[in-house]
Amino acid sequence: MTRYPKWAIHLGLAIICTLMLIPFYWVLKTSLTGENIFSYPPAILPENPHLFYYVDVWYSIPFFRYLVNSVVVSIIVVVGNVVLNAMAGYALTRDFTGKGSVIMLFLSCMMIPFQVTIIPAYLITKELGLLNSHLGMALPLCSTIVCIFVFKASFDAIPKSLIDAARIDGVPDWMIIFRIMVPLSQSAIATNIILAFIWSWNNFLWPLIIIRDNDMQTLPLGLARFLTVVEDTTGALYAFCIMVLVPGLMIFLLAQKQFIAGLTSGAAKG
Amino acid sequence: MLRWSFLLNRYVVTFGTIAVAAALWNLYIAFNDDGIVEGRVVGPSGQPVAGAEVILSERTLLVTEPRQRVTTDEAGTFTITGHRYHRVWLKAVKPEIGASPQTEYRLYFRGANLHLEEPLRLEAGAS
Amino acid sequence: MAFAIRKKRTRELLLIWFFLAPSLLIFALYRIIPLLWNGVLSFEFWSPYKPAEFAGLYHYEEMILYDDVFWQSFWNTAVFMASAPIGILFALVIALLVDTPIRGRNVYRTIVFMSYPVMTVAVGIIWQWLYNEDVGLINYILRSLGMSGRGIPFLNSSTYALPAVIVASIWQVVGFYMIILLTGLQNIPQSLYEAASIDGASAWQRFKRITLPLLRPSIFLCFVIGIINSFTNFDLIYVMTDGGPSHATELLVTYIYRVAFKLGQFDYAAALTIVNFAFFVFLAWLANRLSGGEAGAVEST
Incomplete structure (x- = not known):
């Protein structure tokens, strides 16, 4: 298939990658720069780089509090996802009346973007008394249809004979799940963990709607509201931006394979 | 294992x-967060200045507010303890000689100890 | 004996429904009931402080006949959607490049994809800075190249704001398109190319006759993602322009948010949501129809 010399492909990709990386670099540079941010022309390399903007962020907003909120919500979402999706996925591998309708229901729910449900979802959350709470932020994300199907596919791939043999031996259901199903569907679990984490970590619209309390803000909310809180601290804003980006990117880079596998399997599902 | x-x-x-x-x-x-600031104050020609007032200020939204004042000893050294800021402004004044420009020192954490390498240099005529 | 089997069967059924119940409950609470509730709400006069009153088609009439902002955001959403092919084209080029057997292609893939999992709020802030009128990188480049004398206030100009936001959005999503197209490319059997080569087909012919047709499902999937993106891309707009200047970048989703949570008109926002959803379902159906039912939906919240 190669018609072009290799160096040409490398050159093309290098240009594309540079274009993709420049925005990251520019913000990183701004967050480190020691010169006046608003002088023209802007310096390409940071002059007298320092880390003090990061210190400013740490003290001008309750960064740690936001981080904890984000982490708590992510943990609830990840645990909820893995447990609930695995349960639902397992149920869907069994035969029962109404299975077809349940699957249809799930597939049609997939067609409802979360964004079109925000108003009643807000009202429902208010009725449940979950406004301004971690659980309220996490609950809508606690089960994901794509991941239910990922689990179902993974459980379906486990040979029936194995489970039947265990069942005949009188192994209880919960033990079958923990000793056979879970170890054999590690990749589904990993996929679900990383997808759920990224979704919850980046989630913005929902916390924006239900969080009024300053103490309950998550990182994306804090980032979006930072400008209005602190004027005069442009450098700190971009330092904050980097501080928010790093955890997400780090986890993406660590679990890249599972993340991409999850996304493509989700995308291929009809 | x-x-x-x-x-x-x-x-x-x-x-x-x-x-x-x-x-x-x-x-x-x-x-290292005892909030100690140590340094020296020197005159225009570089000689230590005793009895100069060193003012540590914190910047609030628009203005710098003086928070602590100490006086230098015979060797021109001073020690401030117990500040709780991550950005401090220092200025030394001795009415008979002059004042040093107010300088910002940024610290890596609140109340970090700071040892000034460069002395605060009073400039004649400034106040 | 039969009784015992029945009992066992009942227990199993109970277990199954017990396993399904939490997920079903969440979807009922946050997908199905809200959708129905939206439908009901859109025919009512309602606010949190006063009891509901039947409104008939009042909100729909208001929206379609008198609400210019609705139409503006409708068209903006359509423009946003229509820009998806640009991103897909870029992604196709990149996918073809990284599909070649060269060294370091995994690194290239990672770099191109890296902007996708990034928090969209951060993407908005990054691009806002790049577009800065005085010291933004883009204006700096334009001025250095002599293409513009003064800085262009991209995000404050009604002409450039929407394209500027679209560029940022493409930057974020292009890696995702690339991964999907790459998966599609890798599923094309190599033997087809070999056979075509033996028959003397040129590279361009091979691309046109083999790659493109076999890649059609993947390309359509990208389109569907582009459509979903134009309906759900709230974060980016909210951070970069907040729908401004004077609604030049208002999408349906940001308009709904504004009407419901800034103006407090939940009933009207519900009607907007219903129209938005109907538009979305229509497009999804159309895409599915055109692709012969190959493209699926993807979760992207």
């Missing part, structure tokens, strides 16, 4: 390193 080898994966290593680094950093902070 083998039982712990499952810990040797990139997740544990990465997050473990971060946790250790954070712990070390906090340990460092715990030992």
